[in-house]
Amino acid sequence: xxxxxxxxxxxxxxxxxxxxxxxxxxxxxxxxxxxxxxxxxxxxxxxxxxxxxxxxxxxxxxxxxxxxxxxxxxxxxxxxxxxxxxxxxxxxxxxxxxxxxxxxxxxxxxxxxxxxxxxxxxxxxxxxxxxxxxxxxxxxxxxxxxxxxxxxxxxxxxxxxxxxxxxxxxxxxxxxxxxxxxxxxxxxxxxxxxxxxxxxxxxxxxxxxxxxxxxxxxxxxxxxxxxxxxxxxxxxxxxxxxxxxxxxxxxxxxxxxxxxxxxxxxxxxxxxxxxxxxxxxxxxxxxxxxxxxxxxxxxxxxxxxxxxxxxxxxxxxxxxxxxxxxxxx
Ligand SMILES: Cc1ncc(COP(=O)(O)O)c(C=O)c1O
Numbered sequence: 001x002x003x004x005x006x007x008x009x010x011x012x013x014x015x016x017x018x019x020x021x022x023x024x025x026x027x028x029x030x031x032x033x034x035x036x037x038x039x040x041x042x043x044x045x046x047x048x049x050x051x052x053x054x055x056x057x058x059x060x061x062x063x064x065x066x067x068x069x070x071x072x073x074x075x076x077x078x079x080x081x082x083x084x085x086x087x088x089x090x091x092x093x094x095x096x097x098x099x100x101x102x103x104x105x106x107x108x109x110x111x112x113x114x115x116x117x118x119x120x121x122x123x124x125x126x127x128x129x130x131x132x133x134x135x136x137x138x139x140x141x142x143x144x145x146x147x148x149x150x151x152x153x154x155x156x157x158x159x160x161x162x163x164x165x166x167x168x169x170x171x172x173x174x175x176x177x178x179x180x181x182x183x184x185x186x187x188x189x190x191x192x193x194x195x196x197x198x199x200x201x202x203x204x205x206x207x208x209x210x211x212x213x214x215x216x217x218x219x220x221x222x223x224x225x226x227x228x229x230x231x232x233x234x235x236x237x238x239x240x241x242x243x244x245x246x247x248x249x250x251x252x253x254x255x256x257x258x259x260x261x262x263x264x265x266x267x268x269x270x271x272x273x274x275x276x277x278x279x280x281x282x283x284x285x286x287x288x289x290x291x292x293x294x295x296x297x298x299x300x301x302x303x304x305x306x307x308x309x310x311x312x313x314x315x316x317x318x319x320x321x322x323x324x325x326x327x328x329x
Contacts, residue, residue: 060246126174
């Protein structure tokens with residue numbers, strides 16, 4: 001889904017022959033797409049229902065989440081202490097961890113930023129090791145604050161080069177960032193290989209696994225690295241409600257990590273206080289709405305199949321590796 005969306009939007013919006021060049025520069029691509037979208041609105045064109053370049057989910061939020069927002073408005077003059085506590089507890093239960101392993105954020109971006117700041121500053125400008133191309137938010141923030149960025153190219157079939165990444169980890173490394181499934185390629189790392197990687201590398205340096213799209217894999221529990229946190233490893237897992245739950249505008253995310261790590265992160269983020277009470281209420285309702293989650297997964301699979309078929313008819317090949325596709329001319 002991810003890669004197809006980004007490339008489709010990029011290629012079609014700009015007629016760009018150099019798709020690969022743009023793919024290696026996520027932030028430039030986002031800027032171009034945002035500018036294109038703004039130009040559409042200024043030209044009086046209707047807003048797009050689905051902005052594929054932003055990886056938003058146009059099939060939600062669920063009716064139960066919307067109702068929870070309406071119901072929460074009456075009490076929204078109060079801070080959301082109690083409902084935040086409830087969301088932490090529910091999230092911990094969902095992930096099979098303790099409440100002290102959970103840190104809420106106003107979207108996972110806030111948590112990626114907190115990790116970038118903490119590990120860059122505490123290592124006095126250490127380098128983040130990441131795949132390239134990958135989701136650049138954390139590394140760009142680190143570089144802006146004096147950190148470094150060690151880019152390890154994806155393999156020829158757009159997979160993370162875990163061996164190559166491990167070799168680049170040294171005393172000057174601040175953190176290792178893995179985006180799985182990867183944005184923008186949509187490829188998924190073999191879960192057992194990633195588990196071994198986390199176990200070995202986290203003994204030397206912290207490993208941050210960004211699982212924004214994990215719900216779109218065939219078996220999210222099998223692919224998630226939350227069990228590494230459960231085993232006490234120095235691994236952080238970021239999750240978001242923006243994708244499957246369709247909460248991009250509501251801003252809810254969380255980090256699963258060791259309690260000591262969470263304490264350190266809290267120096268650089270709101271610890272959940274930047275989320276609004278209606279967002280917290282909606283997330284609590286959406287977590288319980290398994291029917292909606294299945295519906296959103298099915299709609300995504302259906303849309304992906306349609307897109308792949310359409311691209312094929314247009315003479316483009318889709319690169320298929322479970323569960324998401326990549327295409328090239
Ligand atoms: C890989 C990845 N991580 C994190 C995010 C940030 O999501 P949010 O801040 O909405 O939780 C995105 C958004 O597109 C993403 O693609």
